[in-house]
Amino acid sequence: MLPLAPAIVLMLIFLAGPILYCVYAAFTNMALTGTGAANVQFVGLDNFRKAFGSSAFVNSIWLTLVFTLISAIIGQNTLGLGLALLMRRSTKLVRNFVGTAVIGAWVLPEVVAAYLLSAFLNDDGTLNVILNKIGLPGQDWLYAAPIIAVSIANIWRGTAFSMLVYSAALSEVPKEIEESAEMDGAAGVRRLWWVTLPMISRAMLTNLMLITLQTLSVFGLIYAMTRGGPGTKSQTLPLYMYEQAFSFSQIGYGTAIALVMLAIGAVFSLIYLRGLNSEAA
């Protein structure tokens, strides 16, 4: 068991430590300036009461849900599955080109991806040029619909992960099963729904959980594109937490929000673990 020691020590200090610290600080008035800086006191559930009573917090919860739903559950997941399915029927050249493009977007550093998409979605950007060409009105997406804009960016950047997971899962579906289903008259959408998808349901669960958790904690992409604005129109939970803890120096309140995020993450993580367990058993 000795070889486990370095990993365990690091995880105790830098992962378990902060989480315990978070549980403690969330119930105090800790701050970087003012009374909370000199004299840290327990304030019970005050931070949580303040959060759930604040419209900015509720707003950030909603935006986080919308962002996760559009960009991860609908966008990355569906597009990734679609790409993986289409790639099985395409020619090698097309498959390599699309695979490289999608993975390229994934490998790019977060902030660079944010700039590329900011340029793409800007008033003068490429998307509006295309929309105008086909006769649709363009707009400055980052101002008019910032949460949609950052969702598009997250789809662009994150789809590769789902594509890879589904490609690996689909490569293990035996061809004979699909062929015999076809013989029995199940083709197209029906075969996909009744034969192929059930066979990759485990990969789908894994993928959904992982991309949901990743998307819940996206910070750099949104921060670099909109800083949460205009106003608070794209201020998801991580950005709200950052603003409260550091721009407004409310560490106690900031850690309370962090604790809410950790709790959400923990719930998703447990569901994911249970799913893996029951499938394996």
Added chain:
Amino acid sequence: MIARDRISKLSANLVLLGIGVLFVLPLLWVLFASINRTAGLRVELPSNPTLENFRAVLNTDTTYRPVLNGLVLCGGAALLTMVCAVLAAYPLSRFKSKFNRPFLLTVLFCTGLPITAVMVPVYGLFVQLNLVDTLGGTIMFMATASLPFAIWLCKTFMDGVPISLEEAAWVDGAGNMQALRRIVLPLMWPGIAVVLIFTFIGMWGNFFVPFMLLLSPERLPASVSIFTFFGQYGEPNYGQLAAYSLIYTTPVLVLYLLLSRKLGGAFALGGAIKG
């Protein structure tokens, strides 16, 4: 039947090409803008291409130091992650113990925790431990943050190495660490390379962790110093920003190419994740 097959193949290719083009378009902007002296936000071929933008950003303050900082930070953290992950994966993969299952479940659970949420308390902890603005502290935190996923992947890859060879080595009197170094590691180096490269790529692109834990401009890695292009003086120079973005992206592109040439690329990772 055959005609229908052809049509479905053709339409699959066309739809894929369409999606591929949508993914490529934002990338074109950075390529064209980097060689355009008067670049804006629109994708346009520069009328007279120039390397001026690259010349303007290639100096110590803008490029060399941040990239070097990034290499030290991410290289150090990725290596630390790998050493700890391989050491931890070995007993988990090789020895039956009551301890294994709860440990692995904890590791898996940790891969799901949002690291972003931990950053505020981590900052508090770093203040208490006097680790704010130190490369060493940041390296250790970055390594810890990627450790759960790396342990999980290493264990998956290590399970694929048959144990019979080690049993022979044990009979010949080799210790566990010797068996790990001489037999298991050489056999699973492709898996190790995949995990190492993806850990590094993830760290290289990470913005939030160094942004919170490092303060001095001379310690900032490329992922944070890129913000200096947006000064207080209005519009940034988009051409230079694009040139810098390309330079900053190059290391991960090179690593990725290496990976896809030798190791089946990201698809190897997909196979390990899908469980």
